Amino acid sequence: MSTDPHDVLNYLLKHATMRLAALTDTALAPLGIDGKDFGALRVLAGGEPASQLQVAQRLGIDRTTMVALLDELERKGIVVRRPDPEDRRRNIVALTEQGRRTFEAARAAHAEAESAFLAAVGPGAADELRRTLRALVSP
Amino acid sequence: MSTDPHDVLNYLLKHATMRLAALTDTALAPLGIDGKDFGALRVLAGGEPASQLQVAQRLGIDRTTMVALLDELERKGIVVRRPDPEDRRRNIVALTEQGRRTFEAARAAHAEAESAFLAAVGPGAADELRRTLRALVSP
């Protein structure tokens, strides 16, 4: 019977998470953002203009957590909040021009960090990993 | 370009971790322990008698974190600390008889929780997942 913590799936998942987070945070740090910020930027760069709440829900975080995250990004000039004219309770959040440039640089840095993390396994295993995790997480 | 957070590997790993942790914690709760406790019990059940520091190092946690964890397990009658006769700075930590029974029950409950978590993918994908994560974590 094994007693090695490394055989416990939860241990492996947790430490893989921590290691990748450290790599991406390090890669993004020169841009003034971290992995969590990058997640928000991805949402903002992609779709329709979104309110704070909508972005928070896409990211799976609480709306109160979103506030501090946006405070920082706004202070850095990466995003702006503007009241939604059609519902003045809402803030529309948008990338600034500087925010777009930051995001483009962040995409490259992030992709590189993920690749470095996955270098220990082949490209096939990396794809399979992503597919398997999607199946385990999505339901 | 995708803007779905679910495409970010870090997001997938983190949420897989959280989901599995919730499942195992729920499965172990009737035994009065959680997944973190189970990790310690595995180490104690397996090898040579170990000091608090040695167990903590196996688990990758700080020795100060170990104290509270063992306080709880000792309070529940699952482990005992006894001073090491050969180095009285050390506490040898051992499972009690009740602790052994708890551990055996926990092993079954834990295995079942992992299986339930992995049910969404085939056994082949589950093995491959474990192998890939080991390769990504071990270095």
Add this chain to the structure above:
DNA sequence: TATTGTTATACTCTATAACTATA
């Protein structure tokens, strides 16, 4: 002097509750 266990403390992350303004 260095190490083990302990305690006190601080820090990070995140959520809940309560408030304001809008709807």
Add this chain to the structure above:
DNA sequence: TATAGTTATAGAGTATAACAATA
């Protein structure tokens, strides 16, 4: 009444610093 954003607060989790006992 209900919702979006905000603020204050609290809780979990974990680490760092300092201390006592022992080596």
